[in-house]
Amino acid sequence: MLSMNDATETNAEIGQPLKAREHPEAAHPTPRKYVNIAIVLGLITAFEVGIYYIEALRDVLVALLIGCMVLKFVLVARWFMHLRFDSPGYARTFITGIALAATVYVVVLLTLGIV
Amino acid sequence: MDDAVALEGEHEEHTSTGLPTQKIAMWIFLSSECLLFGALITTYLLYRGRSTVGPYPNDVFDIPFTSVSSFILLGSSLTMVLALSALQHGDLRRFRIWTLTTALMGAAFIGGQVYEFTTFAKEGLHLDTNLFGSTFFTLTGFHGVHVTLGILMLLSLVGLTYSKKVTEQHTLSVELVGLYWHFVDVVWIIIFTLVYLIPDPSGGR
Numbered sequence: 001m002l003s004m005n006d007a008t009e010t011n012a013e014i015g016q017p018l019k020a021r022e023h024p025e026a027a028h029p030t031p032r033k034y035v036n037i038a039i040v041l042g043l044i045t046a047f048e049v050g051i052y053y054i055e056a057l058r059d060v061l062v063a064l065l066i067g068c069m070v071l072k073f074v075l076v077a078r079w080f081m082h083l084r085f086d087s088p089g090y091a092r093t094f095i096t097g098i099a100l101a102a103t104v105y106v107v108v109l110l111t112l113g114i115v
Numbered sequence: 116m117d118d119a120v121a122l123e124g125e126h127e128e129h130t131s132t133g134l135p136t137q138k139i140a141m142w143i144f145l146s147s148e149c150l151l152f153g154a155l156i157t158t159y160l161l162y163r164g165r166s167t168v169g170p171y172p173n174d175v176f177d178i179p180f181t182s183v184s185s186f187i188l189l190g191s192s193l194t195m196v197l198a199l200s201a202l203q204h205g206d207l208r209r210f211r212i213w214t215l216t217t218a219l220m221g222a223a224f225i226g227g228q229v230y231e232f233t234t235f236a237k238e239g240l241h242l243d244t245n246l247f248g249s250t251f252f253t254l255t256g257f258h259g260v261h262v263t264l265g266i267l268m269l270l271s272l273v274g275l276t277y278s279k280k281v282t283e284q285h286t287l288s289v290e291l292v293g294l295y296w297h298f299v300d301v302v303w304i305i306i307f308t309l310v311y312l313i314p315d316p317s318g319g320r
Binding site: 028030045108 | 132134138139142143145146147148149152153154156157160161178179182185186189190192193196197199203290293294297298300301304305307308313314
C-alpha cells in the first residue's frame, strides 16, 4: 500500500502532478437539465400517489410502487449526486454500502419469514 | 499557481487513487448510513402489521399531506444542485439564494413532520403505544434529525460566505454538503414508498 509520500514520489517520477492523473470526470449538467430531472421526479411521485388510490391496481400496486421508488433513487443518485459524471470509484463505494445493507437485511427478513 | 489556490482554498488532499480524500470519506460515510437506515427500515418492515392495539397506520396516515412534504423535499434536491452549479460558475449571490431556499424547504419538511407527529400523538399514537408507533417514530425521527443537521450545514455554508471562509474556490465543501442532502432525500424516497404508500397488511388503508 502506498503512503502519501510514496504516491508523490511515484508521481514525480512520471513527471506530472497528481491531480492531473485524476479519473476523468465529465462536466456537470446544465441547470435546465437539473430542472428536467426534477420534473420527471415530480411526475413519478404524482404517479405513485395517484395509483395508491386506484382500487383496480391493488394486485400490482406494490410492484409498481417499488419500481417507481427504485427509478427515483437511481435518478437522484446518478444526476443530483453526480454518480453519472464522477469517478466510478464513488459509485462503487456507495453500491458496496447499499449491497451490504440489502444483503444483511434481506437475509434477516427471509430468516424471520417476513418476505 | 494552481497549487497555491488549492492551499488557500479547499485544501483538497488527493490519495494515490487521484480522488479527493474528503469526497471518498463522504461516500464511505453515506455507505455506512445505508446500514443505519437499512436497519431502521428492516425493523419497521419486521414489525409491520403486528401491532395488537391501535392506532394503526391506516388510522393516522394523511397521504395527501405527506405527499406535499415529499414534493418539497424532492424539490430541495433541485435547489441544492442549482446552488452548487451557481458556485461553480462563480455566482455567490445565486449560491446564497439557492442554498437558503434549500434550507427553507428542508425546514418546511421538518415543520410538516412536527405537525404530523403532533397530530399522531393527539390521535393516541406514541412511541410506546404499539409496535407501529415504536418503529415508525424511530425511523422517521432519525430521518428528521438527519434533515435538521443538513439544514444546519446549509445555513453554516451561507454564513461562512459572509466571512469569506466559503468562496467560489470551495465547491468541494458545498458538493459534500450537497451529497449529504441528496442522501437524506433518497432515504425519504424509500420511506415514503415503503412506510406510507404500500398498504399495511393489518387491514384497510
